[in-house]
Amino acid sequence: MRRHRVRGRPVDAQDYAGTVKCSDIADDHVIELARRWRDEPGQPGVVEALASEGVPRKLALAKVERLVHRRLLDSGVSLSYAWPR
Secondary structure, rough: OOOOOOOOOOOOHHHHHHOOOOOHHOOOHHHHHHHHHHHOOOOOOOOHHHHHHHOOHHHHHHHHHHHHOOOEEEEOOOOOOOOEO
């Protein structure tokens, strides 16, 4: 599995321990997680996948919501299970 990067370096769970904002999470990584869920429905949704990497759930939801607003992802009833356009 490819690790995503924050500000040009690999991410560790401790990177999310302090103050974090949506721009610290790479758009491409979130889209890849959504694509992975779409291709293999047994995988966790994009929000749960980000949370398992140490991203706070509230931040993961905000990131997915922004990507939906920017029309990079689509979502049905729940943002947790968004998919790429």
